[in-house]
Amino acid sequence: MSSNISRRSFLRAGLITAGSVAASTVPFSKTARAASGGELCTLLDIRKCIGCEACVEACRWENADKFPEPEGEMPAMVPVDRVKVADWSSEEKRDVRYRLTPYNWLYIQYAQGEYNGKPYSLTIPRRCMHCQNAPCVNLCPFGAADKKSNGIVRIHSGLCMGGAKCKQVCPWHIPERQSGVGLHLDLVPQYAGNGVMYKCDRCYDRIAEGELPACIEACPENVQTIGPREEIVKRAFALAEEIDGFVYGDTQNGGTNTIYVSPVPFEELNRVIEKGPGQPHLADAGNAMEKTNNMIAALAIAPIAGLLGALARFKSLAQDKEDRR
Amino acid sequence: MKTSLQDRIVSVIFGVSAVLAVFTGFGNMPLYKRYYIADVPGLGWSGDFFTNLHVHYIAGSLLLAAAVYGGVRFWFERKEGTRLTRSGAVRAAVLILALVSGVFMALRNLPGIDYPFYAHAGLNFLHMSVAVVFMVLGIGCVAARCRWLQKQSQ
Numbered sequence: 001m002s003s004n005i006s007r008r009s010f011l012r013a014g015l016i017t018a019g020s021v022a023a024s025t026v027p028f029s030k031t032a033r034a035a036s037g038g039e040l041c042t043l044l045d046i047r048k049c050i051g052c053e054a055c056v057e058a059c060r061w062e063n064a065d066k067f068p069e070p071e072g073e074m075p076a077m078v079p080v081d082r083v084k085v086a087d088w089s090s091e092e093k094r095d096v097r098y099r100l101t102p103y104n105w106l107y108i109q110y111a112q113g114e115y116n117g118k119p120y121s122l123t124i125p126r127r128c129m130h131c132q133n134a135p136c137v138n139l140c141p142f143g144a145a146d147k148k149s150n151g152i153v154r155i156h157s158g159l160c161m162g163g164a165k166c167k168q169v170c171p172w173h174i175p176e177r178q179s180g181v182g183l184h185l186d187l188v189p190q191y192a193g194n195g196v197m198y199k200c201d202r203c204y205d206r207i208a209e210g211e212l213p214a215c216i217e218a219c220p221e222n223v224q225t226i227g228p229r230e231e232i233v234k235r236a237f238a239l240a241e242e243i244d245g246f247v248y249g250d251t252q253n254g255g256t257n258t259i260y261v262s263p264v265p266f267e268e269l270n271r272v273i274e275k276g277p278g279q280p281h282l283a284d285a286g287n288a289m290e291k292t293n294n295m296i297a298a299l300a301i302a303p304i305a306g307l308l309g310a311l312a313r314f315k316s317l318a319q320d321k322e323d324r325r
Numbered sequence: 326m327k328t329s330l331q332d333r334i335v336s337v338i339f340g341v342s343a344v345l346a347v348f349t350g351f352g353n354m355p356l357y358k359r360y361y362i363a364d365v366p367g368l369g370w371s372g373d374f375f376t377n378l379h380v381h382y383i384a385g386s387l388l389l390a391a392a393v394y395g396g397v398r399f400w401f402e403r404k405e406g407t408r409l410t411r412s413g414a415v416r417a418a419v420l421i422l423a424l425v426s427g428v429f430m431a432l433r434n435l436p437g438i439d440y441p442f443y444a445h446a447g448l449n450f451l452h453m454s455v456a457v458v459f460m461v462l463g464i465g466c467v468a469a470r471c472r473w474l475q476k477q478s479q
């Protein structure tokens with residue numbers, strides 16, 4: 001029943017059904033994509049996740065050709081005490097699966113404890129939340145982080161300078177740096193930039209081809225579903241009500257396109273999960289852009305203030321003339 | 326153009342906000358922590374991206390107000406034969422581009438407003454480049470004591 005709202009939504013939007021095609025690989029047609037228009041959102045029913053990491057493997061396999069391939073030595077950065085080289089390219093480091101890295105855009109977080117007197121053990125797939133008003137996009141000084149009209153937040157590796165500002169301003173510090181690659185090597189490699197930032201791009205290329213993101217397709221438990229945001233949010237709350245559970249991601253950071261539903265409160269999950277570099281929290285994420293956007297008032301008032309000031313000045317000039325006569 | 330105390334106050338606001346806008350503009354790139362600027366006593370705030378951006382908004386707003394004031398003043402003074410100097414015209418054009426692109430960037434920061442990738446990256450590039458040109462022209466013009474306006478003999 002809960003299997004793939006995505007498929008049903010895409011069907012409703014005009015999907016070409018092919019009975020012979022396995023449900024999990026049903027593509028959604030170009031017309032369906034055009035018809036659905038708005039932002040795509042995912043729902044993660046974490047009760048169902050068994051922590052098998054099939055999604056993690058699928059992500060690594062699917063996106064392998066997007067991964068960084070540094071050549072030769074890492075550039076000697078200036079100043080050396082301030083610019084840390086982040087190199088995940090060795091065989092051993094590429095293999096890391098317990099956190100986010102430039103080669104691991106999705107990982108499984110473990111949460112074990114007791115809630116309401118009952119023990120629980122949950123596994124939670126973690127990756128970029130695809131925020132609706134993403135600070136990583138808004139604050140990237142080079143426009144390398146971009147939000148597509150279908151809600152996907154993507155960092156263009158050809159334009160990213162690796163300064164990691166996106167990571168700093170992201171409430172979950174999601175993007176991960178690989179040094180020794182990217183545009184900055186062609187500019188002033190030692191003095192500005194430091195590699196490229198990587199994160200989940202929601203398999204934008206598969207979506208463009210009418211396919212499901214690799215992690216969604218690979219999951220044997222149908223943990224994730226994808227569809228128009230409005231529908232997914234509705235469904236998340238219905239599910240939460242049904243299981244007497246909790247929702248995370250709908251309002252976090254002003255709203256995201258990744259909604260988790262859990263039988264255990266997220267404050268409790270946040271308490272027990274391992275957090276740290278490459279291991280995002282599950283706490284209330286506030287709203288990173290809120291204060292900035294309140295300041296738009298200053299920009300709106302500015303031209304009026306300038307105009308009024310100038311008019312007042314004319315009035316006094318005219319008065320001067322009058323007095324002189 | 327006859328200057329008054331009010332005009333002088335506006336030109337001080339213009340100068341200070343231009344310097345602050347350029348400073349915080351550079352601070353929008355991850356440079357100030359890297360190059361110890363944020364370690365200078367009193368400049369610690371410049372290493373925090375959000376604070377830096379907020380100061381950039383305030384500086385941009387003051388610059389916009391001063392530019393509108395100057396623009397409106399000039400518009401009326403034209404009748405009395407006041408004209409932009411050549412350097413003034415170039416600076417005004419560059420400043421208008423910087424301000425307009427900045428306003429579009431601020432609009433993009435609002436929820437629900439996204440631009441297509443090329444417009445988004447292009448806007449960043451435009452804002453950054455005209456701001457650098459404005460800075461270079463500004464420094465050159467202050468050094469050479471160029472004026473913005475001249476009175477045309479009638």
Ligand code: SF4
Pocket residue numbers: 048049050051052053054055056108123125218219220221222223224
């Ligand atoms: S593939 Fe599905 S069940 Fe397995 S870890 Fe990923 S989300 Fe959980």
Ligand code: SF4
Pocket residue numbers: 128129130131134135136137153166169170171172173174175199
């Ligand atoms: S979670 Fe972080 S990296 Fe992902 S879109 Fe939001 S701000 Fe950007």
Ligand code: SF4
Pocket residue numbers: 058059060062063105106127199200201202203213214215216
């Ligand atoms: S959507 Fe694609 S890129 Fe993102 S975690 Fe899933 S497989 Fe990886």
